[in-house]
Amino acid sequence: SGPVAVIGLGQFGKGLAVSLAARGVEVIAIDRSRSIVEDLRDDVTLAVAFDATDEDSLRANLPQNLSAAVVGIGNNFEATILVTVLLKQHGVGRVIARAASPLAARILAKIGADEVVNPEEESADRWANRIRTPNLLSHIEFHEGYSIVELGVPRAWVGKSLIELNLRAKAGLHVVAIKRVRPAHHGSVPAGATVRTGDPEARIEVPLPTEPLRDSDILILMGKDEDFARIEA
Amino acid sequence: SGPVAVIGLGQFGKGLAVSLAARGVEVIAIDRSRSIVEDLRDDVTLAVAFDATDEDSLRANLPQNLSAAVVGIGNNFEATILVTVLLKQHGVGRVIARAASPLAARILAKIGADEVVNPEEESADRWANRIRTPNLLSHIEFHEGYSIVELGVPRAWVGKSLIELNLRAKAGLHVVAIKRVRPAHHGSVPAGATVRTGDPEARIEVPLPTEPLRDSDILILMGKDEDFARIEA
């Protein structure tokens, strides 16, 4: 529908503005630093420098038809609160505010943020999952030369289906089952909800031959040791 | 296998240390700030304060059997490089280093990091996807009172299967198809690989009744307008 405003172009805000624009969304990128704004001019619909806590500047620079506004300011909670309130006052339907902690998230929800985001914590949670399930989890030999191995999906296999990968023919490996992670409570927290990071649960499933593998999947494979050795993580 | 060391306990490092420990991983949390370390003492296996760029302290405090070490320092590239080199020298098999930019990521890969992480950029990419596919994407009426609507999965439905949700009986909605996002190149970048964020592609699929919905799924639903109105995002 309408354009998306991104206020505060640190790493998160800038990354968001550029990713949205790359997906065809109209982006208005705002930062009080002129040089930061200049830097983004060619990547977004409109890049403009002003202090977003100034109500007059905000009213002058934001259209009425914004579909969403994201406050990406990281290190200034007071500014984040003020900008969030001003945005709701301006009539922005969907305001996503960055929170540096669960307490900050609750406060932002109370003062009108529709969703809150904590980029470092969300990434930390995903990485905890990746680190905990390393590429060779357990290794049980039963037939001579054959083992059952749990393997985190190697990067090159992510997004491909078992049919595409054709592991039996190409790598001599038989996929017995897949451990799949259910999504945790990442991402948006509706105003008023309890702010907590859900723990993903893994379930063992029969793999669908056409389903693309995800980077959080764990394959339970049977094969010869030399075939496993040839897989690159 | 062995414990995981997390060095640098800012938001990302602390979140990671706590998430890993909550999943049963042995965590050694390190920061040069004594107060930050004190704060985490009850949440991890071992929390110890020292400057990780000091080779002697590192050798004295790190066991030989670490399964991985994460450098979560954000704002000091020089320290991140130094700690990464010292960790590889110490013999740590898997070193994950935080990079603040693609250039930093390439440099860290060159000096020995096995994987690089940019928490703000990874979250930015996920949020760009969430924002771009808002909860009511398109709305076409054909039978009187009935519409086909594309709907981002409401938070309360994430992780549930269509059978569990029983939308036809409970909400009067018929799921025609699901738009599913293929994973982007989030997360680890093996040393030497090109550092870029992949754009996820959505494919339209026939929904499996037992498959849990993901927060990035888009449901293509048919129903009466008043039934759609009752769904809370």
Ligand SMILES: Nc1ncnc2c1ncn2[C@@H]1O[C@H](COP(=O)(O)OP(=O)(O)OP(=O)(O)O)[C@@H](O)[C@H]1O
């Ligand atoms: N009042 C304001 N109006 C507009 N932009 C602002 C305002 N306050 C801060 N900013 C901008 O927000 C951006 C990000 O803020 P800050 O540096 O505090 O966060 P950060 O935690 O370092 O961000 P990141 O982790 O995403 O890199 C900066 O570029 C800064 O110029």
Ligand SMILES: Nc1ncnc2c1ncn2[C@@H]1O[C@H](COP(=O)(O)OP(=O)(O)OP(=O)(O)O)[C@@H](O)[C@H]1O
């Ligand atoms: N040489 C060092 N040895 C140990 N800890 C360090 C060292 N340098 C920095 N740290 C710690 O790393 C932590 C995070 O670093 P910093 O504050 O630079 O990153 P940040 O970008 O603010 O982190 P985040 O975005 O995760 O909150 C701090 O708690 C700091 O004390």
